[in-house]
Amino acid sequence: DTTVKQNPRYKLARVxxxxxxxxxxxxxxDTMYWxxxxxxxAPKLLLFYYDKILNRExxxxxxxxxxxxxxxxxxxxxxxxGLEYSAMYLCASSRxxxxxxxxxxxxxxxxxTVV
Amino acid sequence: xxxxxxxxxxxxxxEGSSASINCxxxxxxxxxxxxxxxxxxxNPKLIIDIRSNMERKQTQGLIVLLDKKAKRFxxxxxDTQPGDSAMYFCAASEGRIFFGDGTQLVVKP
Numbered sequence: 001d002t003t004v005k006q007n008p009r010y011k012l013a014r015v016x017x018x019x020x021x022x023x024x025x026x027x028x029x030d031t032m033y034w035x036x037x038x039x040x041x042a043p044k045l046l047l048f049y050y051d052k053i054l055n056r057e058x059x060x061x062x063x064x065x066x067x068x069x070x071x072x073x074x075x076x077x078x079x080x081x082g083l084e085y086s087a088m089y090l091c092a093s094s095r096x097x098x099x100x101x102x103x104x105x106x107x108x109x110x111x112x113t114v115v
Numbered sequence: 116x117x118x119x120x121x122x123x124x125x126x127x128x129x130e131g132s133s134a135s136i137n138c139x140x141x142x143x144x145x146x147x148x149x150x151x152x153x154x155x156x157x158n159p160k161l162i163i164d165i166r167s168n169m170e171r172k173q174t175q176g177l178i179v180l181l182d183k184k185a186k187r188f189x190x191x192x193x194d195t196q197p198g199d200s201a202m203y204f205c206a207a208s209e210g211r212i213f214f215g216d217g218t219q220l221v222v223k224p
């Protein structure tokens with residue numbers, strides 16, 4: 001099974017409320033990523049877990065949290081949603097090679113709408 | 116992070132002709148360059164990739180070229196078909212994968 005599963009597919013949230021998005025994979029990949037994608041823009045890397053180590057991008061450091069309770073699951077948490085968080089959130093996973101990266105598998109995404 | 120520039124943003128071609136998408140990157144440490152195709156309602160899917168120890172790779176009507184000196188790589192689709200119509204993303208990885216803004220390819224019958 002080479003699928004990355006994301007739940008839910010669609011999420012409606014109120015401004016100021018928390019949002020938690022879930023991702024899972026059963027490929028035993030050591031690395032899991034979260035990307036934010038807005039229309040007509042490239043997927044933007046928010047953060048990634050390499051094994052148990054969380055790496056957050058500098059410009060999104062304070063806006064997003066994540067947890068990875070085990071190898072298969074990874075969540076993306078927004079403490080207080082703002083209108084600007086409305087986007088598609090893509091989870092992805094890969095197995096890191098030595099020196100060079102390997103194929104990244106993407107989930108179908110969760111479309112978050114903040115109102 | 117890495118900056119990946121992708122052009123054109125929209126590409127319209129006639130069925131049977133070829134299509135080319137060009138990308139540039141900044142970080143000389145980038146060593147892996149995948150290309151993804153995304154169809155409406157679907158997740159991005161890897162269609163071809165190239166590593167920094169190669170200059171050219173070809174598979175099933177797709178050709179990727181990599182010029183490390185110029186920090187430039189490109190995707191060429193030969194004999195385009197309507198089914199090739201989709202959004203295409205290039206990406207560069209130095210441990211984290213960064214994407215270009217995407218190219219909307221429209222193949223006209």
